Amino acid sequence: MTNTKADIKAVSKTARGNILAKLKAEVSGADYDKLPEEVPFNYPEFSREENLAQFISELEKNHAQVIKTTKANMASVISEQLKALNITKLLYGENDEHSEVIAALDSKIDLQTYDFSIDNNKERLFNECPAALSSSRCSIAATGSIVLWPDENEPRSLSLVPPVHFVIVDANELYADFTSLIKAQQWQDKLPTNVVLVSGPSKTADIQQTLAYGAHGPKALIVLLINI
Amino acid sequence: MKHIIEEESKYAASAKAFRANVARDLGNEELRSNFRGAMDYLMDKRKSAFSSEDELEVLREQCKLIKQRCLAKLPHLLEQLEGNLERNGIKVHWAETITEANEIIAQLIADKKGSSVVKGKSMVSEETALNDYLEERNVECLESDMGEYIVQLAKEHPSHIIMPAIHQNKKQVAKLFADNIEGFEYSTDVDTLIQQGREVLRNKFCQADVGISGVNFAVAETGTLCLVENEGNGRMCTTIPDLHIAITGIEKVVEHLSDVPPLLSLLTRSATGQAISTYFNMISSARKPGEKDGPQEVHLVLLDNGRSQAFADEELKQTLQCIRCGACMNHCPVYTRIGGHAYGTVYPGPIGKMVSPHMLGLEATTNLPTASTLCGACGEVCPVKIPIPKILLRLRQESVKPKSQQPEVMKGQGAGRSSVEALIWKVWAQVHKSPTMYALSMWGLTRFRFLMPKKLGGWTSVRTAPKPAATTLHQRVKAKQEKAKQSQQERG
Numbered sequence: 074m075t076n077t078k079a080d081i082k083a084v085s086k087t088a089r090g091n092i093l094a095k096l097k098a099e100v101s102g103a104d105y106d107k108l109p110e111e112v113p114f115n116y117p118e119f120s121r122e123e124n125l126a127q128f129i130s131e132l133e134k135n136h137a138q139v140i141k142t143t144k145a146n147m148a149s150v151i152s153e154q155l156k157a158l159n160i161t162k163l164l165y166g167e168n169d170e171h172s173e174v175i176a177a178l179d180s181k182i183d184l185q186t187y188d189f190s191i192d193n194n195k196e197r198l199f200n201e202c203p204a205a206l207s208s209s210r211c212s213i214a215a216t217g218s219i220v221l222w223p224d225e226n227e228p229r230s231l232s233l234v235p236p237v238h239f240v241i242v243d244a245n246e247l248y249a250d251f252t253s254l255i256k257a258q259q260w261q262d263k264l265p266t267n268v269v270l271v272s273g274p275s276k277t278a279d280i281q282q283t284l285a286y287g288a289h290g291p292k293a294l295i296v297l298l299i300n301i
Numbered sequence: 302m303k304h305i306i307e308e309e310s311k312y313a314a315s316a317k318a319f320r321a322n323v324a325r326d327l328g329n330e331e332l333r334s335n336f337r338g339a340m341d342y343l344m345d346k347r348k349s350a351f352s353s354e355d356e357l358e359v360l361r362e363q364c365k366l367i368k369q370r371c372l373a374k375l376p377h378l379l380e381q382l383e384g385n386l387e388r389n390g391i392k393v394h395w396a397e398t399i400t401e402a403n404e405i406i407a408q409l410i411a412d413k414k415g416s417s418v419v420k421g422k423s424m425v426s427e428e429t430a431l432n433d434y435l436e437e438r439n440v441e442c443l444e445s446d447m448g449e450y451i452v453q454l455a456k457e458h459p460s461h462i463i464m465p466a467i468h469q470n471k472k473q474v475a476k477l478f479a480d481n482i483e484g485f486e487y488s489t490d491v492d493t494l495i496q497q498g499r500e501v502l503r504n505k506f507c508q509a510d511v512g513i514s515g516v517n518f519a520v521a522e523t524g525t526l527c528l529v530e531n532e533g534n535g536r537m538c539t540t541i542p543d544l545h546i547a548i549t550g551i552e553k554v555v556e557h558l559s560d561v562p563p564l565l566s567l568l569t570r571s572a573t574g575q576a577i578s579t580y581f582n583m584i585s586s587a588r589k590p591g592e593k594d595g596p597q598e599v600h601l602v603l604l605d606n607g608r609s610q611a612f613a614d615e616e617l618k619q620t621l622q623c624i625r626c627g628a629c630m631n632h633c634p635v636y637t638r639i640g641g642h643a644y645g646t647v648y649p650g651p652i653g654k655m656v657s658p659h660m661l662g663l664e665a666t667t668n669l670p671t672a673s674t675l676c677g678a679c680g681e682v683c684p685v686k687i688p689i690p691k692i693l694l695r696l697r698q699e700s701v702k703p704k705s706q707q708p709e710v711m712k713g714q715g716a717g718r719s720s721v722e723a724l725i726w727k728v729w730a731q732v733h734k735s736p737t738m739y740a741l742s743m744w745g746l747t748r749f750r751f752l753m754p755k756k757l758g759g760w761t762s763v764r765t766a767p768k769p770a771a772t773t774l775h776q777r778v779k780a781k782q783e784k785a786k787q788s789q790q791e792r793g
């Protein structure tokens with residue numbers, strides 16, 4: 074029953090022509106200079122402290138654990154947390170930025186580097202990696218969101234598959250809201266393969282409006298907040 | 302055209318049965334209490350998400366204008382989107398009908414020799430009944446959103462666009478799991494239920510070779526597909542399998558990346574009262590050389606399915622502003638009482654009543670626009686200010702206007718027209734145009750009111766028949782005025 078490849082190309086080509094022709098017939102002659110002005114809401118300016126407080130409170134409302142720490146202390150914080158969770162393994166990306174932290178972790182922790190392609194390693198990723206550590210690019214105060222910017226060293230699934238996600242967040246990279254962040258960093262010029270805004274551990278309220286955490290992604294999001 | 306005529310959506314039949322569906326579901330007390338509870342919860346959530354009326358109003362106006370601008374430029378933005386996506390290595394396909402969309406997706410899967418599909422939440426794929434289509438071709442298609450998973454296990458359809466399993470309570474879900482998942486011990490603890498679902502579905506994510514998702518916003522300027530979700534299943538479907546196919550309606554395209562933040566903010570707050578969803582996922586490319594994960598191939602299917610028909614009419618075009626937040630159904634007194642399945646369509650509630658006639662034709666959906674009290678709640682909460690009650694009135698008109706009247710605005714125009722009703726209104730209009738005729742008819746009505754029948758079909762099944770009064774309003778006002786005049790004269 075399924076059509077041949079050539080067929081779907083043809084189907085799509087015809088559909089494209091028809092759809093665009095119909096739409097274009099309706100907008101022909103439209104004057105786009107005369108569109109009404111779109112006025113945004115003027116949000117008040119907040120101080121760094123206020124933004125930080127807002128960021129932390131939003132994250133905590135969404136069941137993320139926020140730990141204020143320093144770069145020097147981070148290794149011991151992670152080690153303690155893992156111990157408390159009874160986890161002995163940690164997956165991390167090959168990122169020079171926190172190589173010192175990795176080196177200083179409790180020696181009992183079995184360190185796993187994400188230096189493999191996912192293609193033949195899905196079972197391992199899903200079943201043998203209970204926790205992961207990743208960095209973040211920046212964050213957003215208004216909604217308590219952390220911006221993940223995955224790359225070759227820190228793949229997309231690093232922050233998704235392991236049930237516990239440690240993420241390093243630099244308080245100096247905090248923006249008031251999403252709009253100002255996009256503008257300041259001119260995102261429209263350079264979006265990578267994938268960007269994710271994370272605002273808590275995975276959750277669902279699909280059964281009788283009752284919140285449950287750890288639906289598919291990480292059950293715990295542990296935010297290591299530095300440079301406060 | 303051939304697909305439209307030959308292969309009607311399976312939802313046409315269930316939409317036609319609207320009245321019977323309503324009678325069935327109004328009598329189901331458990332269902333009604335499930336909906337009541339859920340709607341109260343969602344209305345509360347939304348209310349607490351907007352602390353300032355000012356902010357809400359400014360944002361609504363801004364987002365309405367954003368969507369109107371994007372629609373005004375729609376064909377150009379679609380071309381720009383296509384160009385940028387293809388430049389990023391994402392293939393774009395176009396489909397006029399649901400069958401075309403399904404054919405394309407089935408073929409993409411077959412090309413990759415895919416056999417196991419995981420799906421993130423996508424209402425557009427519900428619209429095309431993709432699961433049925435793939436299953437007929439021996440491709441297993443598993444829903445991975447918790448709500449959708451429950452609905453699929455129960456062999457049902459979503460009853461709400463944001464919370465698909467809202468019609469079920471935890472006891473019903475517990476029973477469903479116990480009956481369908483091997484080794485699951487009956488429990489009504491929601492955490493236990495979710496962990497059970499998680500276990501089953503994580504296995505599937507690990508094994509599936511294809512991931513299918515919807516799209517909340519497609520950004521033309523950057524060629525980016527944005528997905529809003531809380532569970533992480535959307536990220537799983539778009540990250541783990543080798544092939545990712547996204548499907549969306551042509552109206553989801555926005556011009557600039559900077560259009561996204563205000564729309565996103567209104568979407569999550571209107572839908573569930575969240576400042577933002579747990580994940581906001583922005584996909585701009587397939588896996589690049591050197592990257593260790595992500596799908597090797599990403600495809601986008603752009604579906605029309607009646608949208609261009611709405612686009613061609615200035616008033617009905619506003620339907621396409623919709624960002625699918627679900628607020629209109631959460632606040633709808635009709636939806637709350639009859640539930641989501643009674644509509645018989647993929648999209649229930651006010652948005653469903655507006656959009657389904659374009660997808661299924663007015664023949665199958667004549668009853669839907671009439672299933673509204675026109676109380677206006679939907680229009681008041683709609684984040685993009687769609688005048689929903691006005692559009693419903695317009696659809697009522699389209700469904701009773703003469704079939705031959707040109708231009709034909711909609712498929713199925715005049716499907717609800719009855720010659721008796723048309724005649725009654727014609728006479729009514731004549732009578733009201735002429736003072737003599739009007740006076741005569743009033744004279745008759747007040748004299749012969751005893752002739753009014755006791756039974757008036759559907760109207761009197763739950764009401765008593767109306768009876769004309771013995772005197773007309775004009776007569777009574779006149780009498781009153783005369784009485785006043787008299788007493789004034791007496792006093793004077």
Ligand code: SF4
Pocket residue numbers: 622623624625626627628629630651652679682683684685686687
């Ligand atoms: S019509 Fe408005 S309120 Fe209803 S789902 Fe669409 S955007 Fe939301």
